[in-house]
Amino acid sequence: MSMKIKTRQVDGITIMDCSGRITLGEGSVQLRDAVRDLLGKGSKQILLNLGDVTYIDSSGIGELVSAFTTVRNQGGDLKLLNLTKKVHDLLQITKLYTVFDVKDDEASAVASFARA
């Protein structure tokens, strides 16, 4: 049920591998805390790998948006990687698909970040 987040560094980009559910309560809070933690450590180039996220609700979508704006407001960037069909469809109907920079290949996604 709950969400797991593993972080790793690739060429100076922080990749957050998320799995499970991002919903009101557990998943949303975990995501918020993890992004806040990364920003606190100075990691502002974040690639959110959602390939193993099985479910996301409106709260989870809201958390993605909040993470995006928080990172942007601190001069960083947050991109999405490997959307499942469900998450892709949700971002489409909420018109957020064009707000986020969505990638489906990790190497090119990492390369797409502006270097400090």
Next chain:
Amino acid sequence: MGGSQAITYTLESSLDSVNRVEQTAEEMARKAGLEEEEIYRVAMAVREAAVNAVLHGNSYDPEKRITASFESTADSLVIRIADQGKGLNPETLPDPLAPENLLRGSGRGIFLIRSFMDEVHFRQLHPGTELTLIKHLGTARSAI
């Protein structure tokens, strides 16, 4: 599925209740023979309605309850979620698709409910709000 089946829960204002209501909706939609995509949509809409009731309606108040009723007929699934909060006027909700609201961190629940169900009705209670969510089984099947 023959005949009509109905079940009603009265639950405390908690996330456990949200999960239980969502699970019940998923089981109901599966028993009704919906395809996986439609099962997911019904379950998510019902989850969003339950979240609204628990979070925005009852504000997690331990003294307040939510009521969830599920009715399955040959033609449709009808789910009613009621809270004991101060009431919700759907006309006053901001449009989450408006450019000025796109980057808001909340406010998409009712929109998703309306997107995923065939009919959504609001009824003011005293106190509280009741949402009725309807999925027409014929529509769902013919749309696939």
